[in-house]
Amino acid sequence: MTLRLLVLSVWAAAALGVQNPSEFRVSLSGGALSYYGVRPEKAEAPVPLLIVVPPRLERAAALAAFEQWNGPASSRGWALAVPFGRWSGSGDWADASARLLEAAAADASARLEADPARVYLAASGDAAPVAFYAASRIPHRFAAAAVLGGDAWEAIETNRLFGANTALVPVLWAAPRPAAEPALRKLEAAGYNAVLRPPEETPPEAALEWLSGHRLERYPTKVDCETGNSAFARCYWIQITRFDPAQRNDALPVSRVPPSSGAFFEFGRFGYSRTDPGPGVQVERLPENYRGPLRIGDRIVAVGGRPVENGAAFQTLMDQLSEERPAALMVQRGGQRLRLETRVVLPRREENFTARIQAQWFPDTGEVLLISRGVSEMRLELPAGWLPARLNWNGEDAGTASRAGCWM
DSSP states (O other): OHHHHHHHHHHHHHHTTOOOOEEEEEOOTTEEEEEEEEOOSSOOSSEEEEEEEOGGGOHHHHHHHHHHHHHHHHHTTOEEEEEEEEEOSSSOHHHHHHHHHHHHHHHHHHHTTEEEEEEEEEEEGGGHHHHHHHHHHSGGGOSEEEEESSOSHHHHTTTOOBGGGGTTSOEEEEOOHHHHHHHHHHHHHTTOOEEEEOGGGOOHHHHHHHHTTOOOOSSOSEEEEEESOGGGOEETTEEEEEEOTTOOOTTSOOOBOOOOOOOEETTOOOBOOTTOOSSSEEOOBOOTTOOSSOOTTOEEEEETTEEOOSHHHHHHHHHTOOSOOEEEEEEEETTEEEEEEEEEEOOOOSOOSOEEEEEEEETTTTEEEEEEESEEEEEEEEOGGGOSEEEEETTEEEEEEOSSEEEO
16 A cells, blocks of 8 residues: 555656655755755756745655645746755854755755756745744845745844845745734834735745746845854855954944844743733743643743733733743643742843945946945955946945955
Protein backbone atom coordinates (compact mmCIF):
# COMPACT_ATOMS: atom_id res chain seq x y z
CA MET A 1 0.00 0.00 0.00
CA THR A 2 2.82 2.42 0.87
CA LEU A 3 4.55 1.77 -2.47
CA ARG A 4 1.29 2.23 -4.39
CA LEU A 5 0.61 5.54 -2.65
CA LEU A 6 4.13 6.72 -3.41
CA VAL A 7 3.75 5.84 -7.09
CA LEU A 8 0.40 7.63 -7.22
CA SER A 9 1.92 10.68 -5.53
CA VAL A 10 4.77 10.88 -8.04
CA TRP A 11 2.34 10.36 -10.94
CA ALA A 12 0.07 13.12 -9.62
CA ALA A 13 2.98 15.52 -9.30
CA ALA A 14 4.03 14.79 -12.87
CA ALA A 15 0.46 15.24 -14.11
CA LEU A 16 0.32 18.66 -12.46
CA GLY A 17 3.64 19.68 -14.01
CA VAL A 18 5.47 19.99 -10.70
CA GLN A 19 8.81 18.44 -9.83
CA ASN A 20 10.09 16.64 -6.80
CA PRO A 21 12.74 18.57 -4.87
CA SER A 22 16.46 18.03 -4.68
CA GLU A 23 18.24 18.59 -1.41
CA PHE A 24 21.22 20.94 -1.48
CA ARG A 25 23.72 21.52 1.29
CA VAL A 26 25.50 24.81 1.80
CA SER A 27 28.90 25.19 3.40
CA LEU A 28 28.35 27.74 6.14
CA SER A 29 30.66 29.01 8.85
CA GLY A 30 28.73 29.20 12.10
CA GLY A 31 25.84 26.95 11.16
CA ALA A 32 24.38 24.09 9.15
CA LEU A 33 22.21 24.89 6.13
CA SER A 34 20.35 22.84 3.55
CA TYR A 35 17.41 23.58 1.30
CA TYR A 36 14.91 21.79 -0.86
CA GLY A 37 15.18 23.27 -4.32
CA VAL A 38 13.81 22.80 -7.79
CA ARG A 39 14.15 24.59 -11.10
CA PRO A 40 11.62 24.32 -13.95
CA GLU A 41 13.00 21.83 -16.46
CA LYS A 42 12.04 23.65 -19.63
CA ALA A 43 12.44 27.24 -18.48
CA GLU A 44 15.27 29.27 -19.97
CA ALA A 45 17.73 30.81 -17.54
CA PRO A 46 17.59 33.08 -15.72
CA VAL A 47 14.33 32.31 -13.91
CA PRO A 48 12.50 33.97 -11.01
CA LEU A 49 13.34 32.42 -7.64
CA LEU A 50 11.01 32.08 -4.67
CA ILE A 51 12.61 31.59 -1.25
CA VAL A 52 10.03 30.22 1.20
CA VAL A 53 10.54 30.44 4.95
CA PRO A 54 9.31 27.32 6.77
CA PRO A 55 8.24 27.47 10.42
CA ARG A 56 11.21 26.86 12.72
CA LEU A 57 13.54 26.22 9.76
CA GLU A 58 13.18 22.46 10.37
CA ARG A 59 13.42 19.71 7.76
CA ALA A 60 9.85 18.40 8.09
CA ALA A 61 8.43 21.93 8.07
CA ALA A 62 10.56 22.77 5.03
CA LEU A 63 9.19 19.80 3.10
CA ALA A 64 5.62 20.77 3.99
CA ALA A 65 6.27 24.36 2.88
CA PHE A 66 7.79 23.08 -0.36
CA GLU A 67 4.65 21.08 -1.09
CA GLN A 68 2.47 24.13 -0.36
CA TRP A 69 4.32 26.43 -2.77
CA ASN A 70 5.67 24.03 -5.41
CA GLY A 71 2.51 23.96 -7.52
CA PRO A 72 2.02 27.74 -7.75
CA ALA A 73 5.74 28.35 -8.37
CA SER A 74 6.01 25.61 -10.99
CA SER A 75 2.94 26.85 -12.86
CA ARG A 76 4.65 30.22 -13.30
CA GLY A 77 8.00 28.74 -14.31
CA TRP A 78 9.70 29.85 -11.09
CA ALA A 79 12.49 28.13 -9.23
CA LEU A 80 11.75 27.33 -5.60
CA ALA A 81 14.01 26.96 -2.57
CA VAL A 82 12.95 26.18 1.01
CA PRO A 83 15.83 26.32 3.52
CA PHE A 84 16.23 24.54 6.83
CA GLY A 85 19.10 24.39 9.27
CA ARG A 86 20.52 25.89 12.43
CA TRP A 87 22.79 28.77 13.35
CA SER A 88 25.37 28.12 16.05
CA GLY A 89 27.02 31.54 15.96
CA SER A 90 26.06 34.66 17.88
CA GLY A 91 22.61 36.20 17.60
CA ASP A 92 19.04 35.30 18.49
CA TRP A 93 16.45 33.51 16.35
CA ALA A 94 15.87 36.59 14.22
CA ASP A 95 19.46 37.27 13.20
CA ALA A 96 20.14 33.54 12.89
CA SER A 97 17.21 33.20 10.49
CA ALA A 98 18.36 36.22 8.49
CA ARG A 99 21.87 34.79 8.12
CA LEU A 100 20.53 31.42 6.99
CA LEU A 101 18.13 33.02 4.51
CA GLU A 102 20.85 35.23 3.07
CA ALA A 103 23.14 32.24 2.55
CA ALA A 104 20.30 30.17 1.06
CA ALA A 105 19.31 32.97 -1.33
CA ALA A 106 22.89 33.38 -2.54
CA ASP A 107 23.45 29.66 -3.07
CA ALA A 108 20.07 28.94 -4.65
CA SER A 109 20.40 31.92 -6.99
CA ALA A 110 23.60 30.43 -8.39
CA ARG A 111 22.59 26.75 -8.46
CA LEU A 112 19.09 27.28 -9.83
CA GLU A 113 20.20 29.95 -12.33
CA ALA A 114 17.95 32.65 -10.93
CA ASP A 115 17.42 36.15 -12.23
CA PRO A 116 18.97 38.37 -9.50
CA ALA A 117 16.31 41.01 -10.14
CA ARG A 118 13.50 38.52 -9.43
CA VAL A 119 14.34 36.85 -6.14
CA TYR A 120 11.33 36.87 -3.83
CA LEU A 121 10.58 35.88 -0.23
CA ALA A 122 7.42 34.18 1.06
CA ALA A 123 6.16 32.82 4.37
CA SER A 124 2.93 31.78 6.00
CA GLY A 125 1.58 31.22 9.50
CA ASP A 126 4.21 30.84 12.21
CA ALA A 127 7.01 31.73 9.77
CA ALA A 128 5.59 35.24 9.22
CA PRO A 129 7.86 37.04 11.75
CA VAL A 130 10.97 35.74 9.98
CA ALA A 131 9.83 37.21 6.66
CA PHE A 132 8.95 40.57 8.21
CA TYR A 133 12.38 40.63 9.86
CA ALA A 134 14.40 39.48 6.83
CA ALA A 135 12.80 42.08 4.55
CA SER A 136 14.17 44.75 6.88
CA ARG A 137 17.47 43.11 7.88
CA ILE A 138 18.71 41.95 4.44
CA PRO A 139 16.69 44.08 1.98
CA HIS A 140 19.33 43.88 -0.75
CA ARG A 141 18.51 40.17 -1.25
CA PHE A 142 14.84 40.39 -2.25
CA ALA A 143 12.67 42.31 -4.69
CA ALA A 144 9.56 41.87 -2.51
CA ALA A 145 8.05 39.58 0.12
CA ALA A 146 4.65 37.98 0.68
CA VAL A 147 3.33 36.89 4.07
CA LEU A 148 0.18 34.78 4.24
CA GLY A 149 -1.39 34.92 7.69
CA GLY A 150 0.63 35.06 10.88
CA ASP A 151 1.64 38.35 12.43
CA ALA A 152 4.58 40.72 12.79
CA TRP A 153 4.74 41.00 16.58
CA GLU A 154 7.74 38.77 17.19
CA ALA A 155 9.70 40.71 14.58
CA ILE A 156 8.66 44.01 16.13
CA GLU A 157 9.68 42.83 19.60
CA THR A 158 13.29 42.26 18.47
CA ASN A 159 13.78 46.04 18.63
CA ARG A 160 15.63 45.70 15.30
CA LEU A 161 12.87 46.17 12.75
CA PHE A 162 13.59 49.34 10.76
CA GLY A 163 11.04 50.82 8.40
CA ALA A 164 13.60 52.68 6.30
CA ASN A 165 15.11 49.41 5.08
CA THR A 166 11.90 48.31 3.38
CA ALA A 167 11.54 51.35 1.11
CA LEU A 168 12.51 49.17 -1.87
CA VAL A 169 11.17 45.85 -0.52
CA PRO A 170 7.37 45.97 -0.28
CA VAL A 171 5.82 43.29 1.93
CA LEU A 172 2.38 41.93 1.07
CA TRP A 173 0.54 40.79 4.19
CA ALA A 174 -2.60 38.70 3.74
CA ALA A 175 -4.41 38.89 7.07
CA PRO A 176 -7.79 39.96 8.48
CA ARG A 177 -7.67 43.71 9.13
CA PRO A 178 -9.08 43.59 12.69
CA ALA A 179 -6.36 41.17 13.81
CA ALA A 180 -3.58 42.87 11.84
CA GLU A 181 -4.50 46.49 12.61
CA PRO A 182 -2.49 46.99 15.86
CA ALA A 183 0.75 45.71 14.34
CA LEU A 184 0.06 47.39 11.00
CA ARG A 185 -0.29 50.78 12.68
CA LYS A 186 3.12 50.37 14.28
CA LEU A 187 4.69 49.26 11.00
CA GLU A 188 3.22 52.11 8.98
CA ALA A 189 4.11 54.75 11.58
CA ALA A 190 7.78 53.76 11.22
CA GLY A 191 7.62 53.76 7.43
CA TYR A 192 7.64 49.98 7.06
CA ASN A 193 6.50 49.22 3.50
CA ALA A 194 3.62 46.82 4.24
CA VAL A 195 0.56 46.27 2.06
CA LEU A 196 -2.44 44.57 3.71
CA ARG A 197 -4.84 42.41 1.72
CA PRO A 198 -7.77 40.17 2.74
CA PRO A 199 -6.60 36.56 3.12
CA GLU A 200 -9.56 35.19 1.17
CA GLU A 201 -8.35 37.17 -1.85
CA THR A 202 -4.70 36.18 -1.49
CA PRO A 203 -3.97 32.48 -1.97
CA PRO A 204 -0.38 31.56 -2.92
CA GLU A 205 -1.17 32.03 -6.63
CA ALA A 206 -2.35 35.61 -6.04
CA ALA A 207 0.67 36.31 -3.84
CA LEU A 208 3.03 35.22 -6.62
CA GLU A 209 1.18 37.38 -9.11
CA TRP A 210 1.71 40.37 -6.81
CA LEU A 211 5.38 39.53 -6.28
CA SER A 212 5.97 39.26 -10.03
CA GLY A 213 5.30 42.98 -10.40
CA HIS A 214 8.44 43.92 -8.46
CA ARG A 215 12.11 43.96 -9.41
CA LEU A 216 15.30 44.27 -7.39
CA GLU A 217 17.84 46.76 -8.70
CA ARG A 218 21.47 46.08 -7.94
CA TYR A 219 22.20 49.79 -8.01
CA PRO A 220 19.03 51.68 -7.08
CA THR A 221 19.55 55.41 -7.50
CA LYS A 222 18.08 56.12 -4.05
CA VAL A 223 18.60 54.04 -0.90
CA ASP A 224 17.83 54.38 2.80
CA CYS A 225 19.08 51.93 5.43
CA GLU A 226 19.42 51.74 9.21
CA THR A 227 21.24 49.21 11.39
CA GLY A 228 23.02 48.83 14.70
CA ASN A 229 24.96 45.69 13.82
CA SER A 230 28.13 45.51 11.73
CA ALA A 231 27.09 42.04 10.51
CA PHE A 232 24.09 43.66 8.80
CA ALA A 233 25.69 46.88 7.59
CA ARG A 234 25.16 46.51 3.84
CA CYS A 235 22.82 48.97 2.14
CA TYR A 236 22.73 47.90 -1.51
CA TRP A 237 25.82 49.67 -2.94
CA ILE A 238 26.92 51.04 0.44
CA GLN A 239 28.74 49.21 3.23
CA ILE A 240 29.09 50.87 6.63
CA THR A 241 32.61 50.07 7.81
CA ARG A 242 32.80 52.15 10.98
CA PHE A 243 30.04 53.09 13.40
CA ASP A 244 30.49 56.26 15.45
CA PRO A 245 27.86 57.46 17.98
CA ALA A 246 29.53 60.87 18.00
CA GLN A 247 28.46 61.48 14.40
CA ARG A 248 25.00 62.86 15.13
CA ASN A 249 22.52 64.09 12.56
CA ASP A 250 19.07 65.12 13.74
CA ALA A 251 17.88 65.24 10.14
CA LEU A 252 17.84 61.43 10.15
CA PRO A 253 15.45 60.16 12.83
CA VAL A 254 15.31 56.55 13.97
CA SER A 255 13.00 54.45 11.78
CA ARG A 256 12.69 51.63 14.31
CA VAL A 257 9.27 50.01 14.60
CA PRO A 258 8.74 50.59 18.34
CA PRO A 259 8.29 47.41 20.37
CA SER A 260 6.12 47.08 23.44
CA SER A 261 7.67 47.20 26.89
CA GLY A 262 8.55 43.54 26.31
CA ALA A 263 7.67 42.69 29.89
CA PHE A 264 7.38 39.02 30.77
CA PHE A 265 7.14 36.90 33.89
CA GLU A 266 10.18 35.45 35.62
CA PHE A 267 8.84 31.90 35.52
CA GLY A 268 9.25 31.95 31.73
CA ARG A 269 7.75 33.16 28.50
CA PHE A 270 4.75 31.44 26.94
CA GLY A 271 2.78 31.64 23.72
CA TYR A 272 -0.78 32.91 23.51
CA SER A 273 -3.15 34.42 20.97
CA ARG A 274 -3.87 38.14 20.97
CA THR A 275 -7.28 37.28 19.51
CA ASP A 276 -8.19 34.88 22.36
CA PRO A 277 -11.83 35.80 23.14
CA GLY A 278 -11.40 35.08 26.85
CA PRO A 279 -12.20 35.08 29.59
CA GLY A 280 -8.51 35.46 30.35
CA VAL A 281 -5.83 34.22 27.99
CA GLN A 282 -4.88 30.61 27.34
CA VAL A 283 -1.30 29.30 27.46
CA GLU A 284 -0.89 27.79 23.98
CA ARG A 285 2.87 27.19 23.78
CA LEU A 286 5.76 26.74 26.19
CA PRO A 287 9.50 26.68 25.47
CA GLU A 288 11.25 23.36 25.03
CA ASN A 289 12.40 21.93 28.38
CA TYR A 290 10.24 24.46 30.25
CA ARG A 291 10.32 23.83 34.02
CA GLY A 292 8.07 26.59 35.31
CA PRO A 293 4.63 26.26 36.92
CA LEU A 294 2.52 26.89 33.81
CA ARG A 295 0.94 24.12 31.75
CA ILE A 296 -0.38 24.23 28.20
CA GLY A 297 -4.11 24.83 28.48
CA ASP A 298 -3.84 26.97 31.61
CA ARG A 299 -5.86 30.16 31.43
CA ILE A 300 -4.52 33.33 33.08
CA VAL A 301 -7.58 35.17 34.35
CA ALA A 302 -6.02 37.90 36.52
CA VAL A 303 -2.69 39.69 36.98
CA GLY A 304 -2.00 41.62 40.17
CA GLY A 305 -5.66 41.46 41.10
CA ARG A 306 -6.77 42.92 37.75
CA PRO A 307 -9.10 40.65 35.74
CA VAL A 308 -7.92 39.75 32.23
CA GLU A 309 -10.80 40.02 29.79
CA ASN A 310 -9.20 38.48 26.69
CA GLY A 311 -5.97 38.15 24.72
CA ALA A 312 -5.95 41.77 23.56
CA ALA A 313 -6.48 43.00 27.12
CA PHE A 314 -3.62 40.82 28.36
CA GLN A 315 -1.32 42.26 25.68
CA THR A 316 -2.30 45.81 26.64
CA LEU A 317 -1.68 45.05 30.30
CA MET A 318 1.78 43.65 29.57
CA ASP A 319 2.65 46.63 27.36
CA GLN A 320 1.90 48.95 30.26
CA LEU A 321 4.33 47.24 32.65
CA SER A 322 7.39 49.48 32.75
CA GLU A 323 9.24 48.34 35.86
CA GLU A 324 10.44 45.09 37.37
CA ARG A 325 8.43 44.13 40.45
CA PRO A 326 6.64 41.19 42.15
CA ALA A 327 3.39 40.00 40.56
CA ALA A 328 0.68 37.49 41.40
CA LEU A 329 -1.24 35.62 38.69
CA MET A 330 -4.56 33.83 39.03
CA VAL A 331 -4.60 30.77 36.77
CA GLN A 332 -7.57 28.60 35.85
CA ARG A 333 -6.52 24.97 35.41
CA GLY A 334 -9.51 22.77 34.74
CA GLY A 335 -11.80 23.17 37.74
CA GLN A 336 -9.06 24.67 39.93
CA ARG A 337 -7.86 28.22 40.46
CA LEU A 338 -4.18 28.59 41.31
CA ARG A 339 -2.31 31.63 42.60
CA LEU A 340 1.21 31.87 41.16
CA GLU A 341 3.79 34.24 42.62
CA THR A 342 6.40 35.59 40.21
CA ARG A 343 8.12 38.80 39.09
CA VAL A 344 7.76 41.13 36.12
CA VAL A 345 11.00 41.14 34.11
CA LEU A 346 11.95 43.65 31.42
CA PRO A 347 14.13 42.60 28.48
CA ARG A 348 17.59 43.95 27.82
CA ARG A 349 17.15 45.65 24.47
CA GLU A 350 19.81 45.39 21.76
CA GLU A 351 20.90 47.94 19.16
CA ASN A 352 19.73 51.03 21.02
CA PHE A 353 22.38 52.89 19.03
CA THR A 354 21.89 52.74 15.27
CA ALA A 355 23.44 54.22 12.17
CA ARG A 356 21.42 55.38 9.19
CA ILE A 357 22.37 56.33 5.64
CA GLN A 358 20.36 57.96 2.91
CA ALA A 359 22.07 58.13 -0.47
CA GLN A 360 21.07 59.21 -3.95
CA TRP A 361 22.73 59.46 -7.34
CA PHE A 362 21.67 62.42 -9.47
CA PRO A 363 22.29 61.61 -13.15
CA ASP A 364 21.78 65.22 -14.30
CA THR A 365 24.60 66.56 -12.14
CA GLY A 366 26.69 63.40 -11.77
CA GLU A 367 26.62 63.75 -7.99
CA VAL A 368 26.22 61.13 -5.27
CA LEU A 369 24.64 62.73 -2.21
CA LEU A 370 25.24 60.96 1.12
CA ILE A 371 23.48 61.86 4.35
CA SER A 372 24.39 59.79 7.39
CA ARG A 373 24.06 59.48 11.15
CA GLY A 374 26.37 57.42 13.34
CA VAL A 375 28.82 56.66 10.51
CA SER A 376 32.45 57.76 10.26
CA GLU A 377 33.53 55.42 7.46
CA MET A 378 31.80 53.67 4.58
CA ARG A 379 32.60 51.89 1.35
CA LEU A 380 30.75 52.62 -1.89
CA GLU A 381 30.45 50.28 -4.86
CA LEU A 382 29.57 52.47 -7.83
CA PRO A 383 28.65 51.21 -11.31
CA ALA A 384 30.52 52.43 -14.37
CA GLY A 385 27.43 54.21 -15.69
CA TRP A 386 27.48 56.65 -12.78
CA LEU A 387 31.06 57.78 -13.31
CA PRO A 388 32.67 60.17 -12.91
CA ALA A 389 30.66 61.02 -9.79
CA ARG A 390 31.21 63.84 -7.34
CA LEU A 391 30.69 62.71 -3.75
CA ASN A 392 28.93 64.96 -1.26
CA TRP A 393 28.82 63.61 2.29
CA ASN A 394 26.75 65.52 4.84
CA GLY A 395 27.18 68.73 2.88
CA GLU A 396 30.93 68.45 2.38
CA ASP A 397 32.93 67.62 -0.74
CA ALA A 398 34.25 64.06 -0.38
CA GLY A 399 36.10 63.86 -3.69
CA THR A 400 35.33 62.42 -7.10
CA ALA A 401 34.95 58.77 -8.06
CA SER A 402 36.44 58.36 -11.53
CA ARG A 403 36.44 54.59 -12.02
CA ALA A 404 34.15 51.72 -11.09
CA GLY A 405 34.79 49.82 -7.89
CA CYS A 406 34.90 50.62 -4.20
CA TRP A 407 35.38 54.12 -2.85
CA MET A 408 35.76 55.92 0.48
